[in-house]
Amino acid sequence: MTIKAWRSSIIHCIADPSKVGNDNAYEYFEDGIIVVENGIITQLGHAHDLIATLAPNVQVEEHPDGLILPGxxxxxxxxxxxxxxxxxxxxxxxxxxxxxxxxxxxxxxxxxxxxxxxxxxxxxxxxxxxxxxxxxxxxxxxxxxxxxxxxxxxxxxxxxxxxxxxxxxxxxxxxxxxxxxxxxxxxxxxxxxxxxxxxxxxxxxxxxxxxxxxxxxxxxxxxxxxxxxxxxxxxxxxxxxxxxxxxxxxxxxxxxxxxxxxxxxxxxxxxxxxxxxxxxxxxxxxxxxxxxxxxxxxxxxxxxxxxxxxxxxxxxxxxxxxxxxxxxSLLTTLSEAYKVTQLQGKNLSPIKSLYLATLGGAEALRLEEKIGNLKPTTEADFIILDKQATPLIAKRLANTHNIEDLLFVLMTIGDDRVIKETYSMGEKVYSKPTT
Missing domain, CATH: 3.20.20.140 (Metal-dependent hydrolases)
Structure with missing residues (x-):
């Protein structure tokens, strides 16, 4: 049995914002933990709730400048x-x-x-x-x-x-x-x-x-x-x-x-x-x-x-x-999606953008029970974004006031440089080269 855990800011969508409203469409843990056992997510929540429940032999990988999203x-x-x-x-x-x-x-x-x-x-x-x-x-x-x-x-x-x-x-x-x-x-x-x-x-x-x-x-x-x-x-x-x-x-x-x-x-x-x-x-x-x-x-x-x-x-x-x-880059693609909606006099919210690139895609493929969010029992496909990826991004994020602002910046000026690590079934399949 292999149990792994990651601690960072974490966000995922749980519904389509156009149906339930932005506030009810996502879960955000400013200091969260995701626990994975044999490739499957078993726990997700606030660090202060979960940290004491983990077995002593479970090492927690910490990413204080990260943001975890579904793959x-x-x-x-x-x-x-x-x-x-x-x-x-x-x-x-x-x-x-x-x-x-x-x-x-x-x-x-x-x-x-x-x-x-x-x-x-x-x-x-x-x-x-x-x-x-x-x-x-x-x-x-x-x-x-x-x-x-x-x-x-x-x-x-x-x-x-x-x-x-x-x-x-x-x-x-x-x-x-x-x-x-x-x-x-x-x-x-x-x-x-x-x-x-x-x-x-x-x-x-x-x-x-x-x-x-x-x-x-x-x-x-x-x-x-x-x-x-x-x-x-x-x-x-x-x-x-x-x-x-x-x-x-x-x-x-x-x-x-x-x-x-x-x-x-x-x-x-x-x-x-x-x-x-x-x-x-x-x-x-x-x-x-x-x-x-x-x-x-x-x-x-x-x-x-x-x-x-x-x-x-x-x-x-x-x-x-x-x-x-x-x-x-789906982040770059979301930047273009925002512009397409703007040209039609509409707005594409950051939460709807996150939904389209994760849970919305899973629902389109009828795979929402397996991927697209980070609920326990789903497969541990996730990514860790680096909020300090570039000096411009780091400085701009310092001027954001909430998770939606932060997401919008990452989706507007972010690209592959923001992707720190990519995981498939809890196994790392990409790590950004260190300079």
């Missing part, structure tokens, strides 16, 4: 686009053809895929991300390489092979049958092996024929607890293209709906240009949206309407969408 959750990211991050000058459809497809062609080579997967995973951990919903490429090798990499660190991760049988270069297309067979093989090898999950992953409606979307739906029926991961209503031209390719569908979401791809484990990236009936349908099926502000601004796609998603009670997580997004 961050990225609900949409492309690991094969790691090396093409910050590609200049195009909007979505042109960007795919000019940059993305040529880069993804390299992932048939498993050695290349493994190299990128290892560097990608290190970037996640360096930025405090402990769970991600990840795109592979059309190649089985890309998914094997990713899962082999994250399995060694016992990370809770979700990934899938891209299904794409039209409107893409020949070197990147599969067929309805081959995509079904390849996906099935990967599901049988990886789905729910340890902390790993598989996501059926048609790239987006324009690159899949109705026959292939049917095969995606078939997979979801044949295996329990699979995810569905794809794109939805990211770009105006994309939406018009979908309408021309699927004229019988009422709207973009209806393309997926007609092939039984909406479920409680379906996550649709972007969802910028939705009508009310699409929000209703997302809610009715328990499907979620991944809000990707950094990517949406960088590629010029538009502004996600978080208030509309809240109005329709649709689950929303946060996504970096690397490489359309320009940072692996």
């Amino acid at each position: 961050l959750i990225d609900t949409h990211i492309h690991y094969p686009q790691t090396d093409m991050i910050a590609a200049y000058g195009e909007q979505l459809l042109e960007w795919l053809n000019k940059y993305t497809f040529p880069e993804e062609s390299k992932f048939k080579d498993k050695a290349h895929a493994k190299d990128v997967a290892e560097r990608f995973t290190q970037e996640l951990l360096k930025n405090g991300t402990t769970t991600a919903l990840v795109f592979g490429t059309v190649h089985k090798e890309s998914v094997d390489a990713f899962f082999e990499t994250v399995e060694t660190q016992n990370l809770r991760m979700i990934c899938g092979k891209v299904m794409m049988d039209r409107n893409a270069p020949d070197y990147l297309t599969d067929t309805p049958q081959s995509s079904y067979e390849d996906s099935k093989e990967l599901i049988e090898r990886w789905h729910e092996k340890g902390r790993l999950h598989y996501a059926v992953t048609p790239r987006f409606a324009p690159t899949s024929t109705p026959e292939q979307l049917h095969q995606a739906g078939k997979l979801l029926k044949e295996f329990d607890r699979l995810y569905l991961h794809t794109h939805l209503s990211e770009n105006v031209n994309e939406c018009e293209w979908v309408q021309s390719l699927f004229p019988e569908s009422e709207n973009y979401l209806d393309v997926y709906d007609k092939h039984q791809l909406l479920s409680e484990r379906s996550v649709f990236a972007h969802g910028i240009h939705l009508c009310d009936s699409e929000y209703h349908r997302l809610h009715d099926t328990g499907s979620a949206i991944s809000f990707c502000p950094t990517s949406n601004l960088f590629i010029g796609s538009g502004l996600f309407k978080l208030d509309k998603a809240e109005e329709h009670n649709v689950n929303v997580g946060l996504g970096t969408d690397v490489g359309g997004g320009t940072s692996f």
Whole structure:
């Protein structure tokens, strides 16, 4: 039996602030303790309540300038686009053809895929991300390489092979049958092996024929607890293209709906240009949206309407969408999310931001019983932030008056430099280098 404890300031969300109000949505312990036994959180509370209850042999690791949060959750990211991050000058459809497809062609080579997967995973951990919903490429090798990499660190991760049988270069297309067979093989090898999950992953409606979307739906029926991961209503031209390719569908979401791809484990990236009936349908099926502000601004796609998603009670997580997004940091992504809401005359509170990057992401992935908060019985995925990470941050935090002010500063000018340590199941998987 291994029991470990950490003492620091601690905060986590216990509910969605848009439903219960900010004050009822989180727990904060200015001087707190978290106790972990065999990878599971067993106690959380104020240090003065817990310190005397710990067995004499339990060593308490103290971080007086730290802030402990749940591990961050990225609900949409492309690991094969790691090396093409910050590609200049195009909007979505042109960007795919000019940059993305040529880069993804390299992932048939498993050695290349493994190299990128290892560097990608290190970037996640360096930025405090402990769970991600990840795109592979059309190649089985890309998914094997990713899962082999994250399995060694016992990370809770979700990934899938891209299904794409039209409107893409020949070197990147599969067929309805081959995509079904390849996906099935990967599901049988990886789905729910340890902390790993598989996501059926048609790239987006324009690159899949109705026959292939049917095969995606078939997979979801044949295996329990699979995810569905794809794109939805990211770009105006994309939406018009979908309408021309699927004229019988009422709207973009209806393309997926007609092939039984909406479920409680379906996550649709972007969802910028939705009508009310699409929000209703997302809610009715328990499907979620991944809000990707950094990517949406960088590629010029538009502004996600978080208030509309809240109005329709649709689950929303946060996504970096690397490489359309320009940072692996969910803190940086929250800074962009704040700006997106500001441009629409709204405010994004620090507590709602924390929720989106942690518990909100877990709820979008239906993993809130396992990750996303620090309640006893949950898995000990957490991060320790350094409130003295830079002279600017240290000075600015000295002028904050409460935990919400402090969070807002960290989310606005914080980045990977703020992440001191990252833990998966109570084991340290990243530590910031000391200078």
